[in-house]
Amino acid sequence: MCAQFGGIATYVVNLLREWPRLFPADELHVLCSPDVERVLPSAGLTIHRVDVPRPVAINRPLIQSRHLRRLVRALRPDAVLATLPSTTVLRPGAPTVVVVYDLRHELRPEQFSLERRVLRRISYGRGYAVADAFVSISARSLRDLRRLHPRTARRPGSVVHLGADHVRSWSGRSRGTYAIAFGHHSNKNVELTLDAWQELAAAPPPGGLPPLRITGLGGAARASVEAQLRSRDLEELVELLPFLAPSDFEACFAGAGLIVFPSDFEGFGLPVVEGMLLGKPVVVGPDEAVLEVAGGHACVMGEWTSTALAGAVRAALAMNDEQLAAAEAHAAGFTWERTTRQTRSAVVAAARVP
Known part of the structure; x- marks a missing residue:
């Protein structure tokens, strides 16, 4: 189960695209x-369809759990891969591997509603409890899981x-004249970004300050x-964009000249490696997971x-071709083939099958 958009959807879609190609004998x-x-x-x-009535957030774990147990009884699979920790609150009856993205709701509770x-x-707590093994998208998230849920340390x-190589198919790739930032969650630090752009507008970097596009903003x-x-x-320098359709977002991202990603909490930070693989300078905050995946090739703000x-931002705009090429080479190692092979290995080990 996954959302239609966002990082989790990107993970699931690309995993399910690669898996049949790499392992055609597997029954998925x-x-x-x-x-x-x-x-x-x-x-x-x-595909096995399941309808989840509204309110989805409340009904989904229970509906999924019931359907998953029925499916396991009917198919007798070697293993279950739960692509959301909330996939099931009950033991499904087969070895279960749970994917862990981040524990931001526990470590940054102020960024979420009480509900x-x-x-x-x-x-999520039940998902961690019923898991036989875990796949974590970063070492940071696995450490957080072990620390906040000590019993999980007993399981692999x-x-x-x-992966990031899906961006190779994005249209409109260029070193554009604008920067892109993100505003769909509070951890993306829009206000901090605006403060920085105000400072930069007062003392522009050599070559000028690129206009900024902030995506994912709607409503209040x-x-x-x-x-x-x-x-x-800043009305002439900053453009606000709503949640974009996938093709529009891809074109906007691929056409940017700078990726600004001062997120204060990530499980991975997919835009970082996406931007690097597209040959763009990337600016990040000193978040543990982002630093892990950036591998020293992003321009890091030393404090918040x-x-x-x-x-x-000034340092990123001054990056030379050699630095950008090194960042691109680093990001090229983040492939969905590698992700799929490693995920399958974890599932096979949990299932104890050849």
């Missing part, structure tokens, strides 16, 4: 809702980084950021201040 069954089915690859999979914190605490855990969040733009006199972010 996928439990998903009809809206998610539309974004999944069709080759090599048997979402409670639902995640219950459903594998660090399996996400957009209205708040619009007011901040007016108060900072607008001045530090402005300095990192």
